[in-house]
Amino acid sequence: MxxxxxxxxxxxxxxxxxxxxxxxxxxxxxxxxxxxxxxxxxxxxxxxxxxxxxxxNRSQVLGLVVPLRSDQNMPVIMQFVSSIVASARGYDYDVLLLTKEAGPGEAHRVTARSMADAVIMMDVESADPRVPELRAVDAPVVLIGMPDDHEGLSCVDLDFTTAGRQMAAHLADRGHRSIALIGSHPSVYERGTSYAARLLAGFQGETTRRNLPASVHSCAPGYDSVAACLDEVLHPDRGTTGLVVHNEAILGQLLLELRRRSLDVPGDLSVITLCPDDLARDLPVPLTSIAVPAQELGVIAVEMVMTRLAHDHAPEVRLLQPRLTDRGSTAAL
CATH class of the missing domain: 1.10.260.40 (lambda repressor-like DNA-binding domains)
Structure with a gap:
């Protein structure tokens, strides 16, 4: 050397x-x-x-806080991580991955001890208990996600509220008169995860505005859970003809269970989802979807950190507008 x-x-x-x-x-x-x-x-x-x-006087390291939980879809999480790592290397920065559940004080700990020059945080909750501490950290902090109280914080995320609204509208515009949202693992909602709550709010806001009958179901992964969820969703009394699926982990199992029940997509049931494009495209039945722009969000998060490191830049919130790709999995009635 x-x-x-x-x-x-x-x-x-x-x-x-x-x-x-x-x-x-x-x-x-x-x-x-x-x-x-x-x-x-x-x-x-x-x-x-x-x-x-x-x-x-810098460590040339970014801290990435991403607690690894059993209710997360790891392939999607790793898309975010790989994007952040690759983007950081373009600035000659390494990434310190912090995978334990990080309570208040974590961002201050890693920056005050010079372990990292700045912090990117994922797994953001609507009423996130870390918010007061994050405002006091003497180093740049960027959230991939948006808590309800985000004043004074830098955040970047998909506009999940608009995404939920658009997916409900997509089915309604095709003549569906009873639809359902199959959402994330129950613990995601119990924890108050921001993205799930915002998508749900957008979905329910749109169905209420249109006076469209709609049901909401959380679903854990596994064939038994998916089958039980579909029993509820497709109960004859509901008359459900269209599904909005916000749960990447169950998509393959869902399509297999529909096939086992001799239900054709989109002939018998229309399905639209929110997930990475490659997943929606490569399923046994390619699904119409709104993309999870993990690559883009990771790049923007790193850019925002670097801008704040180089300049005394004011906090900002950037919400990416949803991008819907029609792959033919939703039929007009």
Missing amino acids: ITIKEVARHAGVSMSTVSYVLSGKRSISEETKRRVEQSIVALGYHPNAGARALAS
């Missing part, structure tokens, strides 16, 4: 001069700076994390 001493020898300068060129802490003549930079390139020198931290 090439060292700073070898760079200094190659450029004919002191090691402190090389450090000043790297950190920008002192003015160095353009000729000397150019010589040092040429030596860095010629030798293939890469400052290690410790040297960068000492030079800049």
Whole structure:
């Protein structure tokens, strides 16, 4: 491994001069700076994390708080994580993954101890108990999600309220007169997870506005749970003809159970979902869907962090508008 001493020898300068060129802490003549930079390139020198931290008073690390829970769909979570990691590397940052359930104080702990320069937080609740602490953290914090009380916080997310409204409207506009929302694991609602609550609010707001009969059902993964949920959803008294599914983990099981019951999609039952595009496209029956833009949200979250690190930038909230792709799984009645 090439060292700073070898760079200094190659450029004919002191090691402190090389450090000043790297950190920008002192003015160095353009000729000397150019010589040092040429030596860095010629030798293939890469400052290690410790040297960068000492030079800049920064760790070059982002903390990513994403508690891993049994009710989460890990493939979707990992899409967010991989997007954040890849985007951070573009800024020469590493990512410290914090997977334990993080209560108040976690963001302050990792930034105050110089473990991370900034924090990105996922798994945001509507009434998130971390909000007061996050406002007091002396480092940039960005939420992927939006608590009800988000004043003074930087947040980025899909506009789940609009997504719920659009999916209900999509079925209503095709003549469906009784629809159902199959939502996330019951614990997601019990915990007050923000995205689930906002989608539910949008769905119920639209069905109420249209005076459209609609039922709501939470569903745990597993064939028995899915079968029991469908027994409720498809009870003859309901007359359900269209499903909005906000639960990526059960989509494959749901389609298999419908097939077992000899129900055709969309001939007998229309289905629209919210999930990543690749999942909706590659199911046994490709589903009309609103995309979960995990890649885009991860990139924007990192960009927002970097903007706040570089400038005294005011907090902002960015909600991405839903993008609906029709794959033919919803029929007109």
